[in-house]
Amino acid sequence: WKQADSRWGKKPYPTKSCTMSGAGCGCVACTHVAMEQDRYKNWTPENLRPWMVSKGFAIAGQGTKWEGITETLKHIGHSRVVRIYADPMSVAFKELNKGNRIGVILFNSRKAPNGVRWTSCGHYVAFTAYKYEGGKHMFYCKDSGVREHDGWYSFERSMKNCIAKM
Secondary structure (H helix, E strand, C coil): CCCCCCCCCEHHHHHCEEEEHHHHHHHHHHHHHHCCCCHHCCCCCCHHHHHHHHHHCECCCCCCCCCHHHHHHCCCCCCCCCCCCCCCHHHHHHHHHHCCCCCEEEEECCCCCCEEEECCEEEEEEEEEEEEEEEEEEEEEEECCCCCCEEEEHHHHHHHCCCCCC
């Protein structure tokens, strides 16, 4: 899903002046994670938007609180949510290498070694698969934004220095 989709892009997140299109990447990222479960496979961001707004997770002019991401993941049935901060990434890789891990990455505005920039300010992107292959940490990303970074990306080439939280 894209946050600017005409079905919900103009809806408040949390106010009319702060919409899903401009600030709903956290909600859409959580929806992408939810859809990995059979019971939520037909969900759209509109299934989570009202709940996240009602809980105070959507902040006008800022987007989604980091705590809102972790609480929403718990709300959709992930009983063990692990917060990982970018430094050191070895902590993240140790957790991810346990297998069967999916989640949400908060990107900062820096450029990756190959020049990829995920956002100009801050942007949440879901990853629905992870693998270590050929000496690279690979993430399957579902990006709700206009840059359309969907598909497999290696941390080393496309994400290094760009991750704020996971």
